[in-house]
Amino acid sequence: MDVTASLAESAGAPAPSPDTGAYLDHAATTPMTSAALAAFAEHARHTGNASSLHSAGRAARRTVEESREVVARSLGARPSEVIFTAGGTEADNLAIKGIFWGRRAQDKRRTRILVSAVEHHAVLDPAFWLAGHAGAQVVLLPVDAEGRVDVDTLRAELADHPQDTALVSVMWANNEVGTIQPVRDVVRAARPYGIPVHVDAVQAVGQLEVDFAASGADALTVSGHKLGGPAGVGALLARRDLPLDAVLHGGGQERGVRSGTLDVPAIAAFAVAVRDAVAGRAAYAARVAALRDGLIERVHDAAPDAVLCGPDPRTDPELRLPANAHFAFPGAEGDSLLYLLDSAGVQASTGSACQAGIPQPSHVLLAMGVAEDAARGALRFSLGPTSTADDVDRLIAALPQVVERAQAAGLAGTNRGARKTAEHGPANDGLVPRPSPSTHPSSPPAVHSDGSSSSATGDGLVPRPSPSARPSSSSKEHPA
C-alpha cells in the first residue's frame, strides 16, 4: 500500500473541507465522513420525538433502534447494552458516577474507585468529585515510563480491598501518548472479585479492534467525533446486570439512566460513522501506522533531541495507537511550539488539558515520570483518515526552525530565571523517566485521594520507596 496516497479512500471517506493546512490533531477531533454527514442531514429533515407514540415518533424511534443495532453489532455488544449519550465525557461521567452510586446502594462499604493515573479528565474529575462530595476514595494506579498501568498494583489493591471497591476504570488507549492499556489483564484481575470494570475506548474505536463482549468489560465509552461522526453524541456500552444509577433524570429514556430527548440525526450519523470506522479499521490502521512511523523517523532526523513519549512503535507496534505520535522537545515550551507550527500552517496539540487556553503540564506525562519542565515542551501529532504524506512533509519542513526558535525562547526564560535555577536546580533537566515496574524489582505505590501513597499509609501494600515526587503532583493535579 502506497502510504503517500491520501488515506481518504477508505470506507467512510471524510466530507470535503477547505484546506486548513496540515491538520495533525485528529485525536482532538476528526472530520465527519460524507456518509455520516449525509445521514445527519437526512434525519435532521424529519420531525419526530423518538418517545412519541404516533407515526412520526415511531419513525424516529425506528431510526434510533436501527442505529443502536448497528453500533451494537459493530462493537460486539447487544443492542440493549447501548446507552446513547451526548458524547464521551457524558458517558464517562455516567459510568463513574452511575456505577459508584449503583454499587454503593447495594453495599455501602463499596466506596473505592480504582483508576489509572493517566485517565482522561472525563474519568478522573468525576472520580475526584465523588471523593469530595460522596465519600469515595480514589486510588490512582501508577503507570510505567511508557504509560502502561501497573496491573500488579491493581491486583494488590483488589486483594486488599475486595469488599470495599466500587469499580475499576482503565482506558483502552491513552489520548495523549497513545499507550494501549492491558485491558484484558485488568478485567482478569477484577473478575474474581466481581468488581465492575469501565473502559474509556474513545481513542481506540476505529484504530483498534474493540469487541465489548470479548473484552469482558462491564462498561465502555465511545465518542462520535473521534471516528468520523458528529460531536455531541456518543454511547456508554453497559452490561444489563451492571448496577448503574442515572446521572440525568427526567423522561426516563435509555434504560432510565440517561433521560433526555434522543438526538435522532446525531445518533443516526454516529451509527454510520461507527459502522464505517470499524469496517475499514484494519486497512486504515495499517496505512496510518505506516504514515505515523515515517513521521516519527523524520521528526527524529529533523529535531535530533526530540524524545518520543510512550511506547516506540518501531519495536512495540502493538502497544501504541497507530495514528498517535508524541514528542517532548527539551528546552522548548509547548505554547511556543504550538504558535510557531500554527504560523507555519501545521496544527498540533500539546495534548493535555487546557484551562482557558493555558496548557497545563500533562498529568499523563507527569505520571510517566517525565520532569515537569520537560512535560511543558511536549506536542502530540495525531493522524486521521484525511492525513497525507504532504501533511508530514509540511511538519518536517517547518520543524527544525520551529524547535530552534522555541528553544531560544525557552532559553530567554531560563537566563532570566537565574535565581530560580539556583534554588530549584536546572530549569530544563530533560526527561527523567521514573523506573518502570519492568526494570524495578517491585511495583510502585498507588496514590490515594488523600495524597498519601500506599507505602505511607501502610494499608497492606509492601512499603516501597517512591521513585519520584509524582504522588504529590498527581494529587495536586486533581484535588479531591
Place this chain on the structure above:
Amino acid sequence: MKVLAAMSGGVDSAVAAALAVEAGHDVVGVHMALSRNRDRFRNSSRGCCSIEDAGDARRAADMLGIPYYVWDLSETFEETVVADFLSEYEAGRTPNPCVRCNEHIKFEALLDKATALGFDAVATGHYARIEMTTTTGPDGADTLTRELHRSPNDAKDQSYVLAVMGPERLARAMFPLGGYASKDEVRAEAAARGLSVSAKPDSYDICFVADGDTRGFLRDRLGSRPGAVVDTSGEVVGEHDGAYAFTVGQRKGLALGRPAADGRARYVVDVQTSTNTVVVGPAELLSVNRIEGDKAIWFDGVLGRIATDADGWFDTEIQIRAHGAPVPARIRAKHASTAAPSEMEIELTGTPLRGVAAGQSVVAYAGTRVLGQATVTHARRA
C-alpha cells in the same frame, strides 16, 4: 512588522491591537495568564485576570481577524512581581507591582519570548508616546533618539510605570494609544469597530490581590506578626499585626488607642522591620527634599547629552507616584563616568514632598519626556 499585541481582555489593549492591525502590521494577539488559579468571572475593579477576561481578549482577536494564544507566564509573575511585592513590604518598603510587572513581565518575559519567536515588537494598550527626535548634544553632534513621553491624556498617562523599561526595550515596544487624549475616544474607537469590550469598566486594583485588601493579602502570605506602634519618643501608642503592612505616609488603619497629646493627626513616619516596629509622628516629619535612588535607568540622549553644572547636576521635574504631580528638582547620576551609573541623587528645588517611601519609583521628566527613573532608597529633610 511582526507585532505581538498583548491583550488583557480590556478595551485599551483591544484597541491597541486593532490600531496595529490597521497600520498594516502582521499582528498576533497574546493573552498573558498570570495566575494558575483564575476566577471564572471578572469581579469588582480587577480587569485582567479572570477566564472571562481571557474570553473577551479572544473575541476581540476574532473580530480583528488575528490569531490568538494564551501564554502562561504565571510562574514568572509569581517569582518576580508577587515575590518582589512580598519581600519589599516585608523589608518595610513600598513596592509598585505595576512597575515590576512592566519591568519583569511585559517588557522582559513577554518581550524576550516574542523576540526569540521572531516578533519585531510588542504592542500594548498603555497610555504613553514613543517619539523619535533629533537631539543635539553639548558637542554639537546630532543624534536620533527614541524618547518616551507622557500621554496627552493626563488622567491615564502611564509613562511613570513604563519608565522602568529603559531605552533598549523601548525600541521593541509599540503604544498605539499614545496619541489619544481621553479614554472616551478609545472607547469610541472600540465601539466603532464593534468590539464588545468597548463598555467594559476600567480596572484599578492590584490584579493579584483578589478583593483589593492588600493588608489581608500580606497577612495571608507573610503571616501575622504582632508588634508595637510607637511615637517618635519611643512610647508605645498602639499595636499592629505586622509592620510590613504599613507604608510611610499612611494615616488610615493605624487604630491607635488614644489620641496624640497635642491632638494632631499622626502618620506612619518609619517602618522598622528589624524590630517589627511602626513609628508614627506628625505630618511635618514626612516632608523631604533629598531623595536617593538605586537601580537607575537612563533613556538615550540624557547622560552626557543634557547640559549639567560642574558637579553634574541638571534641572528637571520628578514624580514619585503613578498619578502624582511632578515637582521641580535637580538631579545627578552618581559615578556618572561609569558606563551605567546605577544610583542617582535628587534635590527638590521647590516645595518638599510628603510621604516618600523607600521602594517607590522616582521618575525624572523634562516636560513630557521621560529622562530616567530609579527606585527610592532614602528620603530625608536637609
